[in-house]
Amino acid sequence: KNQVEQSPQSLIILEGKNCTLQCNYTVSPFSNLRWYKQDTGRGPVSLTIMTFSENTKSNGRYTATLDADTKQSSLHITASQLSDSASYICVVSVSQNFVFGPGTRLSVLP
């Protein structure tokens, strides 16, 4: 069964600190993996997208990694800001279908 798991479920950090969110998937055949940021009450916005052959992709303070052998991805946030408080969703594309993880809720405190 195609499945995407994310950990932790929620995370609280202080402003300025770094954090790493995890995504494990059992999806086949794999097309690409995307990380989205979703602010409360808003639609998800894409942060990064990686294909099978890519193992790292950066977007400003966000860096995603992909290990296709172990079927794991991580999203690293550097020097967190209050505006980083949001849910982060891992999505794996399978042909023309998409499998969504439950998300990690990140809270950045001053």
Add this chain to the structure above:
Amino acid sequence: DGGITQSPKYLFRKEGQNVTLSCEQNLNHDAMYWYRQDPGQGLRLIYYSQIVNDFQKGDIAEGYSVSREKKESFPLTVTSAQKNPTAFYLCASGRTDTQYFGPGTRLTVL
């Protein structure tokens, strides 16, 4: 200004009423999707359409209906048969392996 729009942002429904959520896109995407999001859960697919005048049921289609008469528009009707319709509804459009999301509609049953 290209993108996906959803309306209304907030919608209140009395029990037994049908309501229709609007989704419009000017990205020239063939595929459009409707998702439901409940607190603490991942997005669940309601319906999707790969081409005009054709659509397919997703994982939780019961109590919902859609139409795709134009490429730009994919309205979702929440019928009285949907027993627990209070949720956040997200529309997306995309190409083969990518999706772009609208801002969402929050539906509350009174």
